[in-house]
Amino acid sequence: MILRSAPPSPFGRKVKIAAGLLGLSDRITIVAADTNDASDDLRTQNPLGKIPTLVLDDGQTLFDSRVILDYLDHIAGGGRIIPREPNARFAALRMQALCDGILDASILRVYEARYRPQAIHHQPWLDYQADKVVRALAVLEAEPQALDPVPHVGQITLACALGYQDLRFAGTWRANHPQLVAWLDRFAAQVPAFDQTRVAT
Template identity: 65%
Template sequence: MLILRSSPASPFGRKVKIAARVLGLDDRIEIVKTDTTAADDPIRTVNPLGKIPALELEDGTTLFDSRVIVDYLDHLAGGGRLIPAEPKARFAALRLQALADGLMDAALLTVYEGRFRDEAMRSQTWLALQAGKIDRALAALEAEPPSRAVDVGAIAVACALGYLDLRFQGTWRATHPRLAAWLADFEKAVPAYDATRPH
């Protein structure tokens, strides 16, 4: 049995969970709720960075981060299913994943600034920098929403938008109608999206 260490709200963990379900591997993975802020949580032993998601393999090896884990799961499922083999499609999917991952990083850093830093110490310059990344990523995705292909790029975009819904009350939707429509279509086509929704 593979062990996935994650938390329900993690968009990166959700990306792995969706990938596993789409690939039909979810019954081979035990999900262990992880608290990265707890000094005694095993995550610090299995991943020296103390970050999630981390996937423990049956031979004791641990894989991280989400990009590596999804690549491994795709390989385990026979390859070429979420990460296309054909070069043009492959790098388009990986590029889209990088954009979505960057959006998630900026959103997480914004949340962490409010959660872990005293109000008097919060940097408006830092928050504005992250907001700019989010705004530009959303503008790029609105101008060219992902295709209907269910690949690693599309999954990453869906998870990024889901995280904005969770932590930022979905305020992106009003100004990005094409992207909101794309997400609605993705949600219908990929039941794993709803099944992995954090509560």
């Protein structure tokens, strides 16, 4: 399989960490993708031109990260990072959705700075995105987070969301979220792929 991604992508990082946890890393070749390059064949592999995209052995493609993680769990036997029991399953999927939302809002803030001149930045819109992150982190901080022996999709995504706050926002989240800081330290100690996929700030 071929994973089209880029090192800073937190969604690509989700896939790499999941592959490591499931023992599938040696079955995936990572090929860099440039979403801004119209000639990159990413746009034929994924008509949205987004990463991550997973190219299967038969040439079919899967996207986005949630679908790819579901597929990796499936080929690893199922029930490994997506629980089978309904209550646990939907709790993990809900957590994944919340943390994907943190990432979506954070990336929109990054893109605003990257692609629009500062003179036309729309501060109320930036504040709207930032507030999503503040609210979501407050909820996660208030609810002690478990860490499964094999972290599920929600826990993987939480780690990537916090890592992205470190990468793009200088770790400012840490001062007000000591429980999440401690949780991320435990995750990093338990999951070698987290440090292996870290991008220098």
